[in-house]
Every structure is written in C-alpha cells, then in structure tokens.
Amino acid sequence: MVGFQSENMPGNNKYNEYNNSGASSVERFVEGAAAAAKALSNGYKREDGKPFRQRLLVVANRLPVSAVRKGEDSWSLEISAGGLVSALLGVKEFEARWIGWAGVNVPDEVGQKTLTEALAEKRCIPVFLTEEIVHQYYNGYCNNILWPLFHYLGLPQEDRLATTRGFQSQFESYQVANQMFADVVNEVYEEGDIVWCHDYHLMFLPQCLKKFNNKMKVGWFLHTPFPSSEIHRTLPSRTELLRAVLAADLVGFHTYDYARHFVSACTRILGLEATPEGVEDQGKMTRVAAFPIGIDSERFIRALGSSEVQGPIKDLQERFKGRKVMLGVDRLDMIKGIPQKLLAFEKFLEENVDWRDKVVLLQIAVPTRTDVPEYQKLTSQVHEIVGRINGRFGSLTAVPIHHLDRTLDFYGLCALYAVTDVALVTSLRDGMNLVSYEFVACQEKKKGVLILSEFAGAAQSLGAGALLVNPWNITKVAEAISKALNMPSAEREKRHRHNFHHVTTHTAQEWAETFVSELNDTVVEAQLRTKQVPPRLPADKAIEQYLTSTNRLLILGFNGTLTEPVERKGDQLKEMELSVHPELKLPLTKLCSDPNTTVVVLSGSDRQILDENFKEYDTWLAAENGMFLNSSNGEWMTTMPEQLNMEWVDSVKHIFEYFTERTPRSHFEEREASLVWNYRHADVEFGKLQARDMLQHLCTGPISNASVEVVQGSRSVEVRAAGVTKGAAIDRILGEIVHCKSMTTPIDYVLCIGHFLAKQDEDIYDFFEPEPSCFGASLQRSKLTEAAKFANEKVSPMKIPSGKNGFKSTNQNKGQRPVSNSPKKTSNIFSRTVRKPAPEKITWNVLDLKKENYFSCAVGRTQTNARFTLPSPDEVAEFLKELANASSHNN
Numbered sequence: 023m024v025g026f027q028s029e030n031m032p033g034n035n036k037y038n039e040y041n042n043s044g045a046s047s048v049e050r051f052v053e054g055a056a057a058a059a060k061a062l063s064n065g066y067k068r069e070d071g072k073p074f075r076q077r078l079l080v081v082a083n084r085l086p087v088s089a090v091r092k093g094e095d096s097w098s099l100e101i102s103a104g105g106l107v108s109a110l111l112g113v114k115e116f117e118a119r120w121i122g123w124a125g126v127n128v129p130d131e132v133g134q135k136t137l138t139e140a141l142a143e144k145r146c147i148p149v150f151l152t153e154e155i156v157h158q159y160y161n162g163y164c165n166n167i168l169w170p171l172f173h174y175l176g177l178p179q180e181d182r183l184a185t186t187r188g189f190q191s192q193f194e195s196y197q198v199a200n201q202m203f204a205d206v207v208n209e210v211y212e213e214g215d216i217v218w219c220h221d222y223h224l225m226f227l228p229q230c231l232k233k234f235n236n237k238m239k240v241g242w243f244l245h246t247p248f249p250s251s252e253i254h255r256t257l258p259s260r261t262e263l264l265r266a267v268l269a270a271d272l273v274g275f276h277t278y279d280y281a282r283h284f285v286s287a288c289t290r291i292l293g294l295e296a297t298p299e300g301v302e303d304q305g306k307m308t309r310v311a312a313f314p315i316g317i318d319s320e321r322f323i324r325a326l327g328s329s330e331v332q333g334p335i336k337d338l339q340e341r342f343k344g345r346k347v348m349l350g351v352d353r354l355d356m357i358k359g360i361p362q363k364l365l366a367f368e369k370f371l372e373e374n375v376d377w378r379d380k381v382v383l384l385q386i387a388v389p390t391r392t393d394v395p396e397y398q399k400l401t402s403q404v405h406e407i408v409g410r411i412n413g414r415f416g417s418l419t420a421v422p423i424h425h426l427d428r429t430l431d432f433y434g435l436c437a438l439y440a441v442t443d444v445a446l447v448t449s450l451r452d453g454m455n456l457v458s459y460e461f462v463a464c465q466e467k468k469k470g471v472l473i474l475s476e477f478a479g480a481a482q483s484l485g486a487g488a489l490l491v492n493p494w495n496i497t498k499v500a501e502a503i504s505k506a507l508n509m510p511s512a513e514r515e516k517r518h519r520h521n522f523h524h525v526t527t528h529t530a531q532e533w534a535e536t537f538v539s540e541l542n543d544t545v546v547e548a549q550l551r552t553k554q555v556p557p558r559l560p561a562d563k564a565i566e567q568y569l570t571s572t573n574r575l576l577i578l579g580f581n582g583t584l585t586e587p588v589e590r591k592g593d594q595l596k597e598m599e600l601s602v603h604p605e606l607k608l609p610l611t612k613l614c615s616d617p618n619t620t621v622v623v624l625s626g627s628d629r630q631i632l633d634e635n636f637k638e639y640d641t642w643l644a645a646e647n648g649m650f651l652n653s654s655n656g657e658w659m660t661t662m663p664e665q666l667n668m669e670w671v672d673s674v675k676h677i678f679e680y681f682t683e684r685t686p687r688s689h690f691e692e693r694e695a696s697l698v699w700n701y702r703h704a705d706v707e708f709g710k711l712q713a714r715d716m717l718q719h720l721c722t723g724p725i726s727n728a729s730v731e732v733v734q735g736s737r738s739v740e741v742r743a744a745g746v747t748k749g750a751a752i753d754r755i756l757g758e759i760v761h762c763k764s765m766t767t768p769i770d771y772v773l774c775i776g777h778f779l780a781k782q783d784e785d786i787y788d789f790f791e792p793e794p795s796c797f798g799a800s801l802q803r804s805k806l807t808e809a810a811k812f813a814n815e816k817v818s819p820m821k822i823p824s825g826k827n828g829f830k831s832t833n834q835n836k837g838q839r840p841v842s843n844s845p846k847k848t849s850n851i852f853s854r855t856v857r858k859p860a861p862e863k864i865t866w867n868v869l870d871l872k873k874e875n876y877f878s879c880a881v882g883r884t885q886t887n888a889r890f891t892l893p894s895p896d897e898v899a900e901f902l903k904e905l906a907n908a909s910s911h912n913n
C-alpha cells in the first residue's frame with residue numbers, strides 16, 4: 023500500500039489559493055505591484071507613508087504561475103510550487119515584474135499571444151522556450167547536471183549513446199536559453215530598473231545582460247547551495263559559468279558558507295583576487311554576500327485564524343486523534359532525503375513498539391521534474407519503501423505512513439503544519455528549506471519539534487531550536503524522532519521561542535529589500551570608484567610631448583610593468599623567473615640609446631634580478647625600491663638613508679622562515695632594507711591563509727613597536743624599514759643621475775610608469791607632480807623629501823636641494839647594517855654610496871616640468887594617484903614600441 027488519501031484531505035484543490043475576497047495570492051501579489059506602479063506614476067506614497075521603490079524585474083526560470091491550456095486561446099494559471107516562488111510572493115514592496123517560463127510549450131502564435139495577454143494581467147512576462155530547449159536546458163543541464171552537482175551528488179556520467187545527455191550539447195542549449203531570457207529582459211528594461219536574476223538556471227544571464235547594456239543594475243541570487251570549489255571544479259564548463267556570474271554587480275547566497283565556496287572557486291579556478299567585499303577582476307569588482315531568505319510569516323499566521331484553515335485543522339485532529347502527527351513536506355527530489363527519512367522512521371518503529379499505533383507520518387511528496395529519469399526512479403524507490411513499511415507496521419484500519427504524491431494548496435499546508443507534533447526535514451543538501459520556516463510560523467499554539475538536517479541552509483538559522491541531525495545517520499535520526507516525541511513541553515516551548523522569533527523577524531520582504539538596497543549601494547560605490555579611475559594613458563599626447571622635449575626622464579617599474587604576462591596552470595602561476603617582455607627588447611634598446619633620454623628601471627627586485635634582465639641596455643637600475651643604484655657602467659651604489667633602523671630583521675626573519683617551511687613553494691628574500699615573503703608559486707588559497715596568519719604574528723610580535731612598514735602585495739608580504747619607498751629614494755637617485763651625466767639643462771619631460779604598490783610606492787608619482795592631482799596626490803605629500811615638497815609648491819621649475827635628507831655622506835653607514843651586496847645574490851660585488859653633490863654645483867633647476875609634460879601611469883591598477891592608467895604590461899610594451907618608433911623617425 024503506497025499511501026492513503028482522504029476525500030476530505032485538505033488542499034485537494036491544487037489550483038489557486040483563495041482568500042476571503044476570492045483572490046489568489048498571485049493576484050494579490052500582482053495587484054499590489056500594479057497599485058505600486060500606479061502610485062509611482064501619480065507620485066503617491068504607500069499607506070505607511072514610505073515612497074514606492076523603483077521597478078524590479080525578477081527573472082527566474084519559473085514564473086510564479088504555471089499555465090495550463092484550456093483551449094486554443096484560453097488559459098488557466100496555477101501557482102507554481104517551490105521555495106523560490108513562495109519567497110518572492112512574500113515581497114510586496116516593489117513595482118515588480120516577473121520574467122520567466124510558464125512551464126508549458128506554446129509553439130503557436132495564437133497561443134503565445136493569448137498567454138502573453140493572460141500573464142500581463144498578472145505582471146508576468148513569458149519567455150517561450152521550445153520543447154527541445156526545455157529538454158536540453160531545463161531537464162538536461164539544469165536538473166541533471168547543475169542541480170545534483172550543486173547538492174554534492176556529483177556529475178552524472180556522460181552517456182555516449184544518448185546524444186541528449188552530452189555535457190556540451192546541453193551546455194550550448196543552456197546558453198541559448200539564457201540568451202532567450204536576456205532578450206525578453208532587454209525588451210522590457212527601462213533605465214533605472216533593477217534586474218534580479220535567480221538561481222542556477224540563469225548563471226549566464228548576468229553576462230548576457232551586461233553585454234547588451236553595461237549600465238544595467240544586475241544582481242544574481244542562488245537558491246541552492248554553492249558547493250566547495252573542489253566539487254565545482256569537476257564541472258566541464260566551470261570557468262565560463264563563474265565568469266558569467268561575475269558579470270553581475272551583486273551575487274548573493276543563502277549562507278556565508280556558500281558565498282565562501284563561490285569566492286574560493288573564483289580564486290582557485292579563475293585565479294582572481296578575493297577582497298573583503300567579493301571578487302576583483304582587473305579592477306572590476308563583483309560584490310559577494312550572504313542574504314538568507316525568509317518567508318512571509320504574517321501570511322501564515324493570519325491564515326491560521328481563517329475558516330479555510332480552521333476547518334481542515336478540525337478534520338485532521340479528528341482523523342488522527344490519539345496519535346502524534348509527524349510531517350514531511352518535500353518536492354520528490356533526491357536532495358530531500360525522503361528514502362533516508364522513511365528508513366529512519368522505520369527504524370524508530372522497529373525499536374519503539376509502544377509507539378507503533380500512536381504515531382503517524384504524513385509525507386507530502388510534490389512531484390517535480392518528472393521528465394528527468396533520476397526523478398522517475400526516485401518515485402518508484404520511495405513508493406517501494408512506503409509500501410514495505412506500511413505492510414510491516416500497518417493494520418486493517420491504520421497505516422503508519424500516509425504518503426501523497428501531490429501538491430497541497432496553501433490552506434491545506436497551513437492546516438497540516440498547525441496539527442503537526444514533529445516536522446521531519448532530512449534534506450541531504452538544501453539551499454535553505456522554507457518548509458522548516460513555514461512549520462515554525464504555524465506552531466505558535468502547539469510548539470511542536472523541528473528535526474532538521476544539518477545540511478539544509480536553514481540549520482544555520484533554526485539550529486538553536488531544532489534538533490539537528492545528519493540524515494545519513496539513520497540510527498541518530500531515529501533517536502531524534504524518539505527524543506522529539508518524548509520532549510517535555512518546557513523544552514519544546516523554549517526551542518520554539520528561538521525559532522519563532524527568527525522566522526518572524528527575518529522575512530522574505532526583508533530579504534528582498536536588503537538584496538535590492540545592497541545592489542543599489544554596490545552600483546553607486548562602483549560608479550564612485552569608476553569616477554576616481556584615472557583615464558587611459560593618452561599615447562599620442564605622451565609621444566608628441568616626448569618628441570618636443572630635450573631632456574627626458576623615463577622611470578619604468580619592472581615587475582608587472584615590463585615583464586612578460588604571467589601564465590597560469592590551473593589555479594597556479596606557472597613557475598618562472600621574472601623576465602623582460604619579449605616585445606620590449608628593441609624599443610628599450612632604442613630609447614636607452616637616445617642621448618636626450620635617461621631611462622631608470624625602478625623596482626622592488628634585488629640587484630641580481632635587475633642585472634640579469636637589463637645588462638644589455640644602457641639604462642639606470644634602481645633596485646630594492648631605489649635603495650641601490652646602478653649607472654649604466656654597472657657599478658652598484660647605495661642610496662640608503664642614514665639612521666635606518668634594522669633591529670627588527672632577525673625576529674621577522676624567524677617568522678618568515680617558519681611560514682616558508684610550512685607553505686610549500688613559497689620562499690623569502692632577504693634584502694638590505696627589507697624582507698619579502700613570496701607565495702606566488704604556492705597554492706593561492708593556502709598562501710593567502712598563511713599570509714593572514716603571518717600578518718597577525720608579525721603585528722602582535724616583532725614589529726609591534728618597530729619602525730617598519732608591512733606591505734601586502736597580491737602574493738607577498740614585505741617588511742621594510744620605515745621610509746624605504748620609491749618616492750623617498752627618487753631625489754637621491756636624481757641627484758646622482760644629474761651629477762653623473764653632467765646635466766646642464768633641466769629635465770623637461772617625465773614619464774613614470776609602474777605597477778607600484780598603492781600605499782607604499784605611489785609617492786613616486788607625487789614626487790614629480792607639478793600640480794596636486796585630483797586623485798589624492800596630497801595623501802603622500804607629507805612623506806616627501808624636501809626636494810619633493812619644493813616641487814609641489816611650485817608649478818615648475820624644481821631645484822634639488824642638497825643636505826639634510828637629500829644625499830648621504832660617503833661615511834654615512836657607520837653603525838648601520840653593512841650595505842655590501844650579498845655575494846650569493848649578485849656577482850656585482852662592489853657597492854658604494856651615492857655621491858653627495860656639492861651644493862654650489864647644483865644651483866640651477868633640475869626639473870622644468872609643466873603639467874602637460876608629466877605622464878604618471880599606473881599599470882594594472884585603477885585605484886591610484888597616477889594621472890593615467892594602462893591595463894597590463896602588454897599595453898606598456900605596445901606604448902613603448904610606438905614611442906621608440908616615433909622617436910627614431912624624429913631623429
């Protein structure tokens with residue numbers, strides 16, 4: 023015996039839910055939306071005085087109503103079952119429109135036209151998917167691939183005999199279907215609208231929408247779990263899906279765990295940067311956050327008092343008099359753990375003979391995705407188990423399990439929730455599970471017990487009051503059933519209080535409002551960030567000014583500026599040494615050989631690396647952020663300031679050693695004025711965790727009182743003596759260059775390009791700044807040397823002062839750490855200090871720099887003090903090529 027269905031069972035009407043005025047919830051929802059729209063256009067306010075909000079386009083695979091064709095041009099609309107629809111029906115604050123599939127194939131024009139009209143009354147806009155697309159996209163890619171994968175059930179094996187089960191063809195249909203949704207959104211969209219895309223069906227949608235209109239405010243919310251990145255990485259189209267989602271402005275999940283998994287998939291699989299706000303890709307920020315959904319609890323509480331619910335409550339109480347009622351309400355889906363639930367109940371009955379005729383389990387199993395073979399198999403499996411248990415423990419007049427393969431209406435469900443003593447939710451994985459919320463909302467009188475799977479998102483919010491179980495552990499679930507049925511009323515009351523408070527204060531309305539307001543804020547913040555992003559380097563202008571200048575200075579960073587693009591293997595950087603971009607050889611040679619141009623490569627790298635990479639060019643090298651200088655004759659000298667406190671080095675080294683030993687493929691470099699721990703070749707995720715720990719150790723230990731700066735790079739941690747910055751070194755470097763080259767005319771053109779660290783090294787841009795830039799140059803000014811201050815005060819020209827902190831005397835290093843080159847690091851052993859120019863000799867203005875002759879440019883950064891930006895070393899190479907060509911034609 024599979025089940026038992028009473029004639030009087032509540033909710034036999036599977037169509038619309040009616041209230042006293044005879045309107046369905048969809049109609050009420052839609053009427054609310056229509057009223058909102060009207061009020062908006064009339065400038066009205068809502069009853070509670072708040073203004074109406076902007077238009078919200080809710081795009082989900084399924085509309086809140088499914089259409090059933092009654093004739094060529096007549097349709098009846100039923101509410102679609104499922105958590106997403108339930109949650110969004112609770113949202114009444116917006117002038118909302120739904121865009122989605124009506125759950126029916128409508129190939130003919132008449133049908134499409136009439137259904138569109140019928141749905142328009144409900145503010146729903148249909149996306150017409152063909153039967154083949156539905157098969158491949160919905161049954162195939164969504165429900166046979168993404169759904170099981172996201173719920174940790176793994177990928178199905180690709181079936182070579184059935185072409186429809188190939189990943190690739192299903193994925194292509196998925197993309198086509200997403201584009202079909204996008205086309206409808208694009209048609210309906212008006213400026214200022216918010217587009218909220220829902221769920222795993224529409225992961226491609228954000229990208230399609232942004233491609234069409236980059237200004238659209240696009241949010242994406244996932245209703246299922248997002249699995250560990252190790253699961254996601256098994257998906258053949260893992261990269262495309264992540265990238266498509268990242269096109270959204272805001273990406274939301276039910277729990278922090280899911281959000282964290284998503285961010286880690288982006289860092290590990292795509293190699294992107296995680297920030298506290300989300301994920302960053304070349305300056306484009308996607309905000310990632312947790313927004314736990316809720317229900318419209320008021321609607322349930324109100325319904326309990328209505329005659330539509332009170333009637334069925336009485337019937338149910340009468341029918342199950344003398345027995346405790348246990349309830350399961352699930353779509354008949356493998357993630358819901360229905361077989362596990364039944365087996366646990368069977369075990370409970372086996373072990374608790376006295377309870378056999380005193381308890382009944384009502385299991386509502388809503389048919390779902392019935393075209394997918396796995397779901398068909400599940401139905402038979404469940405029927406078989408129910409039959410066996412009822413056969414074993416049933417009598418002529420009663421069975422322990424009442425199993426219904428059908429949908430109940432809202433009132434029927436409320437009545438069931440209200441009469442239940444123990445609700446049993448055993449999902450193997452579940453994004454949230456609204457049934458558990460709904461049960462709690464209906465239990466103010468009875469204060470029944472919720473047994474809840476620890477693998478449902480709801481466990482994180484209702485865990486305080488529920489009995490949490492691992493559904494795979496049948497023995498423990500059986501024990502929980504026993505505990506729940508025997509729980510004293512005081513404990514039930516206490517547990518219920520916790521959960522009722524949560525359910526009634528974290529509602530669907532609040533969920534949607536928070537998401538939408540966060541989306542608005544995210545877009546505003548992004549706009550602000552974009553406004554602060556300096557423009558791209560104007561190559562033509564920079565070249566034109568270069569050609570008309572007579573004494574030019576080019577300051578070029580190395581790593582991330584002149585280097586080859588970095589390759590990745592999976593989530594790892596390819597092991598390789600830094601080397602000059604191959605396309606730069608010729609242009610660099612040309613530029614360096616121009617007698618009117620001085621090229622300085624200014625880098626954080628050590629002397630050896632610069633020697634190895636630049637020995638063939640006639641260029642100045644400034645290693646370790648300018649602490650060492652090498653004129654083109656190959657002799658290194660130090661520019662280190664006096665009084666550098668290096669007492670912290672040993673203890674920091676100790677910590678660096680500790681982390682290096684524990685982080686495979688990381689290493690640290692000991693430099694003269696700094697220590698750098700580098701994890702660019704280590705596992706990105708692990709490296710970041712280690713870096714975080716390391717920072718904590720450093721800050722609470724050796725550097726807590728030391729005069730140092732900690733510089734966090736994208737894959738490194740560097741500790742430097744305070745004051746060791748490129749900006750601070752440049753005046754000493756300039757003095758040496760002027761002297762060495764016996765310059766007699768001022769520098770009248772400066773191009774300073776680098777992937778310099780924002781806080782610590784961008785003072786170099788400000789050093790040359792003839793006018794305070796609008797991008798925050800002033801931030802760094804207080805740190806500048808006298809020479810730089812002088813430069814800032816005057817539009818031009820600038821005189822390099824001698825003295826104080828400008829240049830060091832030749833015997834300045836007494837009592838300091840020795841400044842010799844470490845022999846193992848460089849073959850170029852000799853090091854001397856930069857000479858101190860005689861003040862009387864530099865009486866003229868070294869810099870004669872006008873605003874239009876100064877080009878500071880940040881590479882691969884958008885938050886910068888520089889005047890201009892270039893996105894990558896490739897573009898730097900391109901620009902320097904053009905510059906070198908123009909210059910050689912000019913000569």
Ligand SMILES: O=P(O)(O)OC[C@H]1O[C@H](O[C@H]2O[C@H](CO)[C@@H](O)[C@H](O)[C@H]2O)[C@H](O)[C@@H](O)[C@@H]1O
Nearest residue numbers: 084104105106221245246390452453454455456
């Ligand atoms: O539309 P169907 O394919 O029949 O499936 C029904 C819905 O199932 C999923 O619901 C999820 O959303 C709930 C609300 O956020 C959440 O509580 C639950 O844990 C999820 O399973 C699916 O995500 C929806 O898109 C489907 O419409």
Ligand SMILES: O=c1ccn([C@@H]2O[C@H](COP(=O)(O)OP(=O)(O)O)[C@@H](O)[C@H]2O)c(=O)[nH]1
Nearest residue numbers: 103104105106108353388429430455456457
């Ligand atoms: O006969 C039924 C059974 C369930 N539901 C609704 O379906 C939703 C199920 O949501 P849940 O989050 O628990 O899981 P999902 O089915 O979305 O995975 C709940 O709002 C239920 O009220 C319904 O309308 N009729």
